[in-house]
Amino acid sequence: MRSWLLPLSFAIALPLHAEDKVVNLYSWADYVTPQTLQRFEQQTGYKVRYDTFDTPEVLETKLLTAASGYDVVVPSASLLTRLLKAGALQATGQQGMPGYAELDPDLLDKLAAVDPGNLHAVPYTWGTLGLGLNVEAVQKRLPGVALDSLDLLFKPEYASQLADCGISLIDSPQEVIGLALHYLGKDPYSHDKADLDAAAALLHKLQPSVAYVANGRQISDLANGATCLALTYNGDAATAADQARKAGKPYQVAYRIPREGTLIWQDNLAIPKDAPHPQAAKAFIAFMLRPESVADLTNSLFFANANPQATPLVDEAVRNDPDIYPGAEVRARLYADQSMSLEAMRQRTRLWTTFRSRQ
Structure with missing residues (x-):
């Protein structure tokens, strides 16, 4: 070459x-x-x-x-x-x-x-939005619960058990709301009011268990044990796992693609x-x-x-x-990144602002 x-x-x-x-x-x-x-x-x-x-x-x-x-x-x-x-x-x-x-x-x-x-445009990188975990911390609080399921986030009885060790979300209304819609069995890019209301209700139940919403913090916080569950990108979680391993931390940081499917970004x-x-x-x-x-x-x-x-x-x-x-079977469950109209984006930004204001 x-x-x-x-x-x-x-x-x-x-x-x-x-x-x-x-x-x-x-x-x-x-x-x-x-x-x-x-x-x-x-x-x-x-x-x-x-x-x-x-x-x-x-x-x-x-x-x-x-x-x-x-x-x-x-x-x-x-x-x-x-x-x-x-x-x-x-x-x-x-x-x-x-x-x-x-x-x-x-x-x-x-x-x-x-x-x-x-x-x-030329394709450069690609990946998924999923679950970064402190494996031992999550398993201690939720023994036997699947680590590759969005239930960890969106079932209040699970998220409340993880609140003490820290749950964080990326600050991306389009992606987080889209994932909530997908979890509910709806179009991740829906702009139907009833669908968005359902997503807002789901996030409202999660909100009391969320430590913070931010970009950039998840890597260090997963690596040093300050958070035990992060909705984040695969590379960021893998970087945190690498940092924890090199620092000799007594726990495993891992990333899991949700079994329910998730966003594949490019x-x-x-x-x-x-x-x-x-x-x-x-x-x-x-x-x-x-x-x-x-x-x-x-x-x-x-x-x-x-x-x-x-x-x-x-x-x-x-x-x-x-x-x-991920293999072909998993990739078949992933939904692609799509553009939305400015009005649809404003809908989600308003929903997200309401969610953030309750922190």
């Missing part, structure tokens, strides 16, 4: 005389490993300026309200729909990039439903319409298509990546973990 990089760099250098040798990247924290960034800079001559956001809403606001100044961004599939509708992205030219043909066809198909023809690489260095952006995306580039990420953050050719480069314990790389 390395043989294409030199001709690629030479090819893009010709039209780049008017561009700075810079790539302005806007992404989640640590979403490209330091060694990958170093290889990219050494082999292409570009310098990466890496800024981070902590919620999708921050990224969306940046791209829709003003000139962002960024060359590469990392939107989810649901955000991608709104960005495309607003004309905020440009074509990546990805079909001509080495490595594009090796991308997971299932992820490309899912992305095509949002981005017809797969013109504006993050993508894209180029803003007004990117100041579009050719540099394409060079960066092409580099991130390389198996070793995304394998580094999976080994570091425990999120599955979109390139099956990278799987042999992923640590054996990670690639064989069914809660990181």
